[in-house]
Amino acid sequence: MSRRRPLFLPSALTAGLVFLYAPIVSMIVYSFNASRLVTVWGGFSAKWYHELAGDRQMLQAAWLSLRIALATASGAVLLGILAALALVRFGRFRGRTLLSGMVTAPLVMPEVITGLSLLLLFVAVEGVPFMPSSRGFATIVIAHVTLTLSYVTIVIQSRLATMDESLEEAALDLGARPAKVFVAITLPLIAPAVASGWLLAFTLSLDDLVIASFTAGPSTNTLPMMIFSKVRLGVTPEINALATIMVAIVTVFVAIAGVLMSRQERARQRDLRLAAANP
């Protein structure tokens, strides 16, 4: 047993990673398949990419999803910063339990429940001033902000909680107003968390099928809704091409973010060492 254990763990990890990546790799490979039959290799070809580029409906849906994701991520970040500040820095206040409960609950709430309840709300408030009068872009954005707000808040919250408060205190002692302290000190320090929260909300919004299906009007079609209706009708190689493009974009983004953050982290470490060396 003692001799097998060191082998068991790495092989379990390798098998798990193969399990995670095999479907994605197979999609990428078949997106370059010339044959329409997904199972037969008909030679290398980029024709599914051409077909995708000519699919107006798909492009429209993608553009709509991108706009929804941009609006969602920005809205969720604004509200998420406030919620995280309130939960981490404000100690006890009335409504704190309510707020922290409502921040964590959407994380695990089954999507069908969130979607249904939001749609019923939108139907109920139709005609009420300041509320969306018809379903479509605005209702999907509201629904997505509600969903992604939890993720964003938790990411920023964990950054705030591990941050050194003494810098803010020093600025306050020197007479800066709280708003000034937030802009000059807190915001730059939590910027990486804000950025990753924004990206997270963006991808979650871009990915959501269930909640968008509930809250979209009859004429609104987001990209996941298009993919879903296509996939239900059968496998099309066009979807493989779309998946490959998305994987490529994500990989590039994650690589850039990784490089930037590790560089920033190294700079921070260097500053810390310098600060420790010259007290």
Add this chain to the structure above:
Amino acid sequence: MTQARNEAPRWLTALSHSGPSARLTRLLHRCGICGRTAVIVPPLLWLTLFFLVPFVIVLKISFAEQQLAVPPYTPLIDWAGGGSPHLHLHVSSYAYLLGDPLYVQAFLSSLWVAAISTALCLAIGYPMAYAIARADRSWRNTLLLAIVLPFWTSFLLRVYAWIGLLRNNGLINQLLLSLGIVHEPLVMLQTDFAMYVGIVYSYLPFMILPLYANLEKHDPALLEAAVDLGCTPARAFRQVTLPLSLPGIIAGCMLVFIPAVGEFVIPRLLGGTNSLMIGRVLWDEFFSNRDWPVASSVAIVLLAVLVAPMVILQRYLGRDGAPGAATATMHGRPQPGAPQPLP
């Protein structure tokens, strides 16, 4: 500049001794409170309006009856009867749910499928999380990123990829056929097997990340001590590592179990046509049958079933100390390359 900054408070202190300054201080104080309120109120209001109130509406509609109108349910309070409101509380949709064995069965089978999927995730995820936690420190972030990276790409497309793999003429069947392991293609798509594969595949990181957050904090000295005292590694694992990782296990299990119970997309795309998952029942009830009251009562019952696991989750996520460690990773997609807490 420095002088100006030093002047300001003195100027304020001087003022605060005189009459009008008291009012000013009070005003400032009130503004300070205003600042706090301005921070607290928007998210609180937003979540109350778009998360809490909708549930009240769902609850309300679950007590209505279906009717052919816009909106397609009867009003709960009727003002028609000359000034005095009449309360119409229909429990018919709940009676319908409990009376029809199909719904009861759908609830039970959803809980069962979610439980099996959770167990499978734990069985696959625990060794992976443990392997990462015990890997070389320089490797850990890369390995974690490898676990998380697929989940930045579309969930729908990843489920779709499994269709291509599991079909009768899909990659797996072709591989098995060419190796001579089977002689005719296995029917895997639209079976429970495919559904379990899909759910385990989609929720695996939700198990691995909280487990890793827990296992990574274990002190290796504890295991060394156990071995020094004559424990076999297997027994040391059973008596030291496993009990210590219990909070991680529970958090991971709840994070997989709760959303899996209400899963819709995976059963719809990979499961059989007769797979009875409650998320799918709710969807069909709403979109195909247009029966809003029954769909609402399905949601309310589902919520009631899930309250207990949600409370457990809340407790165990809080227990791991800072909200950071466990919760930051729980969303399944921690910040790529984000600085991990320093050792």
